[in-house]
Amino acid sequence: MYSKEIAKLAGVSRSTVSRVINNYSNVAPETKEKVERVIKEYGYVPHASAQALAGKVSKIIGIFIANIRSGDEEYRVFRNVYISPFEAAIIDQADKLGYNTLVLIINDNEDFKKIRKLFNSKILSGGIFLGANNNSKEIFGLIESGYKLAVIDQEEIKKKNVKNHIIVNSDNYTGAYKATKHLIDYGHKAIAHICGDMNKYSGIKRLEGYRKAMKEARLKIKREYIAYGDFTEDSGFKCANQILKDKNKNKITAIFSSNDTMALGAMKAIKRMDLRIPEDISIVGYDDIRIASYVSPALTTVRSPILEMASVVTDNLINFIEKGTSSSRYYIIPVELIIRESTMKLT
């Protein structure tokens, strides 16, 4: 059922049908009603590709999820406790604003061509990059082409001073600072840090926040305090073992882990060493993933405001699409320390 047939049935031209579909004002009330009746009766829906080809913009935004190259792990979105809720939150928020979402996982450079194609074809009217730290060059190119784009937890783009895009970051630096400060306030001095993936903006910033707090308190960061993980539970387990293997010597009493998942691994390792949490070792995580409050002892952590970030980025992108903007926007969403049972005052 096409507009041509609707036109014939309603006794008007295709242009008039088009006008009705697009809610143009210059169509007589009776005509409009008549056409609408026929449309309804025959369940006519316009052909989106034809509309796109004729110049109409779509109500679809893209979510571009960067390839998380973690060994042979094939389930990139499914397994990722950080990306997955983000993606879900964006879908929800976009839905509220009447937009649908097309998810694309970026495995290689071919996929950037795909993105370009989707934009050129007007299937997408905007897009959001997730976990995209390694692709700043390509993203830069896309932005330069004039596509409406937003990026979450990215710093590179900003440095390049590219125009016309949106960056939403959570305040990793302050979050890590708060986490470490909390341990310092509780009287800890030998505080270790399990780093995340240092190729990621969040990994770097959280280490910096830790350093800042330590420095401010005039606490020396010994070499043994730092272990390098990669945000996986496994790496958290290993790092905790490494950090605590000379516990008698280095007297470490607290650990700040760069994310909750690694903290979970670390907790396992600590328990396996027959050390108690928090009596022997206090531990702070980061992200406040759902499990954090259910694990025993409940994990003290920094809440990543996923929902808020998703809302901010989606609202801004859609506003950018519909109203247009001439400048770039940069948001840092504040972050909250959630004190639970995994940390205690050193007496």
Add this chain to the structure above:
Amino acid sequence: MYSKEIAKLAGVSRSTVSRVINNYSNVAPETKEKVERVIKEYGYVPHASAQALAGKVSKIIGIFIANIRSGDEEYRVFRNVYISPFEAAIIDQADKLGYNTLVLIINDNEDFKKIRKLFNSKILSGGIFLGANNNSKEIFGLIESGYKLAVIDQEEIKKKNVKNHIIVNSDNYTGAYKATKHLIDYGHKAIAHICGDMNKYSGIKRLEGYRKAMKEARLKIKREYIAYGDFTEDSGFKCANQILKDKNKNKITAIFSSNDTMALGAMKAIKRMDLRIPEDISIVGYDDIRIASYVSPALTTVRSPILEMASVVTDNLINFIEKGTSSSRYYIIPVELIIRESTMKLT
């Protein structure tokens, strides 16, 4: 940059460019190479909407997520521990097969029009329904229209004997049976059941499985054994309170909860009554959500094979799209009991 310009630059016609793009055999090697060089040089990508309009099929499938009308809860995908991983797993699997995914949340009947539009416009070449029990009529209509569709955890469609679609269900009935049987094997006799949403296929089937196991063991199901929740943690909390309020009288020693989320709520309620798990009350959940193994005591549960279901449904759908099929397919994915610490033998 359009095919017309590429054609001019390569000194050929648009048809030839099209042939190269689509890898047709009837084009001379030198011509092909020449055209490819120009395409690469200018970074030309074809206009997807134009291709769709001209009849080419897309490599995009839809994920249609049914409105979960849970009060004022606005974040439907984000908050849903069951839907969200499913959606993520499908995205991953589709990506592996070279397909992208368009997510659409079904809020009202207007959204079915949207789906129809997406299909008519050849933007979508197939789709998967998630949590769609209340929409079987509309889905039925869509299938009848010839769209390639798959449905997860749906029974209604099958009853209607519609042709040409795919249904993938997990074996809720056997899973619930196994869970209850496990408690019976552990010597429990007064076993309560917290039901899920009885408008959902899974809610109904799990109750049936519970009944079956009880009946088989000649255990009477007293009225007080059954409480009606709605799959939320809150409802689990309330149901546990209701079930256990006359514990001295009805001697309930075990609970089978229709999902893990409610089991978590029930555990909170049980602890708040100063009852111990599993010494006083054994509890079994369902789904094996990630938290289940981290909570204390770790929850005995039935593992819903989300990843496997997602793979089966996605593989089948894409095979259906690419090869076509004439008949319907119906899969029941087997389910596994995971025994952890929340259940113990009654002595």
Add this chain to the structure above:
DNA sequence: TTGTAAGCGTTATCAA
């Protein structure tokens, strides 16, 4: 207020 006709960028048919 309405209709005519051109154009959007491809692919497919047919002839050469």
Add this chain to the structure above:
DNA sequence: TTGATAACGCTTACAA
């Protein structure tokens, strides 16, 4: 093996 040309279904000047 190639090129011209007609779809594909819609929107949008422009004219009436």
